[in-house]
Amino acid sequence: MKRFVTPRLVVTGLSGGAGKTINSLGLARAWAEEGKRVAPFKKGPDYIDARWLGLAAGTPAYNLDPFFVSDDQLRSLFWDRAHAHDVALIEGNRGLFDGMDLEGSCSTAAVATALDAPVLLSLDCTKMTRTAAAVVSGIASFDSQLRLGGVILNRTAGDRHRSILRQTIEHYTDVPVLGALPKISPDPIPERHMGLISNSEYDGQEQILSRLAQIMRDHTDIDRIWNMACAAPAPSLAISPLWDAPCPEPEVTIGVVRDAAFWFYYEENLEALRRAGARIVELSLLDDAPWPQLDGLYLGGGFPETFAEALSRQETVKERVRALARSGLPIYAECGGFMYLTRSVVYNGTRYDMAGVLDMETVFTSHPKGLGYVEARVEKDNPFHPVGTVLRGHEFHYSHCVVDDETRVPGMALNVERGKGTLNGRDGFVQGNVFAGYTHIHALAAPWWAPNFVEAARRYAAQDGAR
Numbered sequence: 001m002k003r004f005v006t007p008r009l010v011v012t013g014l015s016g017g018a019g020k021t022i023n024s025l026g027l028a029r030a031w032a033e034e035g036k037r038v039a040p041f042k043k044g045p046d047y048i049d050a051r052w053l054g055l056a057a058g059t060p061a062y063n064l065d066p067f068f069v070s071d072d073q074l075r076s077l078f079w080d081r082a083h084a085h086d087v088a089l090i091e092g093n094r095g096l097f098d099g100m101d102l103e104g105s106c107s108t109a110a111v112a113t114a115l116d117a118p119v120l121l122s123l124d125c126t127k128m129t130r131t132a133a134a135v136v137s138g139i140a141s142f143d144s145q146l147r148l149g150g151v152i153l154n155r156t157a158g159d160r161h162r163s164i165l166r167q168t169i170e171h172y173t174d175v176p177v178l179g180a181l182p183k184i185s186p187d188p189i190p191e192r193h194m195g196l197i198s199n200s201e202y203d204g205q206e207q208i209l210s211r212l213a214q215i216m217r218d219h220t221d222i223d224r225i226w227n228m229a230c231a232a233p234a235p236s237l238a239i240s241p242l243w244d245a246p247c248p249e250p251e252v253t254i255g256v257v258r259d260a261a262f263w264f265y266y267e268e269n270l271e272a273l274r275r276a277g278a279r280i281v282e283l284s285l286l287d288d289a290p291w292p293q294l295d296g297l298y299l300g301g302g303f304p305e306t307f308a309e310a311l312s313r314q315e316t317v318k319e320r321v322r323a324l325a326r327s328g329l330p331i332y333a334e335c336g337g338f339m340y341l342t343r344s345v346v347y348n349g350t351r352y353d354m355a356g357v358l359d360m361e362t363v364f365t366s367h368p369k370g371l372g373y374v375e376a377r378v379e380k381d382n383p384f385h386p387v388g389t390v391l392r393g394h395e396f397h398y399s400h401c402v403v404d405d406e407t408r409v410p411g412m413a414l415n416v417e418r419g420k421g422t423l424n425g426r427d428g429f430v431q432g433n434v435f436a437g438y439t440h441i442h443a444l445a446a447p448w449w450a451p452n453f454v455e456a457a458r459r460y461a462a463q464d465g466a467r
Helices: 020-033 048-057 071-082 108-114 131-142 159-172 205-219 222-230 267-275 308-313 315-326 336-341 449-466
Strands: 008-013 038-043 062-064 087-095 119-124 148-156 177-182 252-257 262-264 278-283 296-299 331-334 342-347 350-353 358-364 370-378 390-397 399-402 411-418 426-431 434-437
Touching: 008 020, 008 108, 008 222, 020 038, 020 048, 020 087, 020 119, 020 148, 020 177, 020 205, 020 222, 038 048, 038 071, 048 087, 048 205, 062 071, 071 087, 071 108, 087 108, 087 222, 119 131, 131 148, 131 159, 148 159, 148 222, 159 177, 177 205, 177 222, 252 449, 262 336, 267 278, 267 449, 278 449, 296 336, 296 449, 308 350, 315 331, 315 336, 331 336, 336 342, 336 358, 336 434, 370 426, 411 434
Parallel strands: 008 087, 008 119, 038 062, 038 087, 119 148, 148 177, 252 278, 252 296, 296 331, 331 434, 342 358
Antiparallel strands: 342 350, 358 399, 370 390, 370 411, 411 426, 426 434
């Protein structure tokens, strides 16, 4: 059992769009440029913000989501990823106290409290002066367990505006103003339907991050923010190891598609597979380079629509995936990976042929078709999730599934009790050893998934060797 003492802070706001991402990325890059080892985290399930945070810090970012893990697991995960670093920076999501119920469970505040981490509030001050003090006072007094360490004023209009804001906040509250940023136009980080554009799709990310670091140096007291992080106390609770045992010698090979089109993976999922006995090899669907012999295939999410034309041209790869599916290879596909396994993807009115493992297509729309957390009960046999278990995950997709004849589609394993699913309130198509649907999972919320995946891969390897 250990007690983590890593300096740490949570950057949050009153709502989405308050400026916390600019503050988080700027701080992470500024500290990294000083030679500090920054451990970045994103609260919630978001893959894209985490990728930007990792790029800013120069080290992979990890997700902290209390919907997926208990407080004890959250602390274990945090310690496991943060203890070797100089500081941990956690970017919140939505508003500070916004959670899943009246008590604010699974909120950014709940994460900050679980980690005994001070909070740095990003406050959008557009057309606001004295009211800012009332807002900060309310935040500071709303939850006695929360450590509100300071506030950064965003989108201020000028020196006079900043002076009034600072004076009123520091007169009416005990919360220090640690920075005041001007309006930044145009927005340095482009956005699209899932939040930030992924850094793999956008050129100039290094210049953007360097600019944000300079903005934070010019307009905030970085030394005081650092001291705030260093003042985080050693928690009163001991920390259990995240993993029970070291990785064994790998027995099977599982391919993970990781390229510009498919990269939505939680590192814990890959580590869980390794600890269950898998050797992970990274593959691409965007070129026809040969693959090693596989015992399983993991197709994560991403943006296949952005690369739909390139994917559709790779006939060799599509036939390879079809042949592997026909051979009984265990294949687990989430969201974008599921779309790739269908017959076609329709995007902006154009139909692009995909692998055709599943006889259906996915069609993109202009608005979300599934958004938020998922709870689903497993009701059909499959290689990955035991019947009767309740699966927690999340979905965020603008496409929907279209089938020609519902009587001919594969059975679906999941009865979706929270969320939308793929078709008629269900998700998780099961066809042979293929499991495919819109739901993303986190291995710590489904501890059976990785061992079952590896066991299915062992069975496939044994059958393949007997042939």
